[in-house]
Amino acid sequence: MTTAHRPPSHQLLPASLHEGARVLDPAKGREGIAQFIGPWEDPEPRRIVPCAVFVRPEGGGIEWTVPPGPLREAETR
Secondary structure, three states: OOHHHOOHHHOOOOOOOOOOOEEEEOOOOEEEEEEEEEEEEEOOOOEEEEEEEEEEOOOOOOOEEEOOOOOEEOOOO
């Protein structure tokens, strides 16, 4: 996917970060699949996050939310 065809909220993200991409969250030391990238309202503090990434463990499990900045492309298996 080229950046020309990406939504405005995704324009500044690396091309390797897209929904369906295998990513590494270095802060948690975990790998997963990017399920959603975009604006999200955190229900606890009722705060809008302009660009959040929901990541789910490969093969299923509980997803977690992370800002896109620290995410890296995971190595291929």
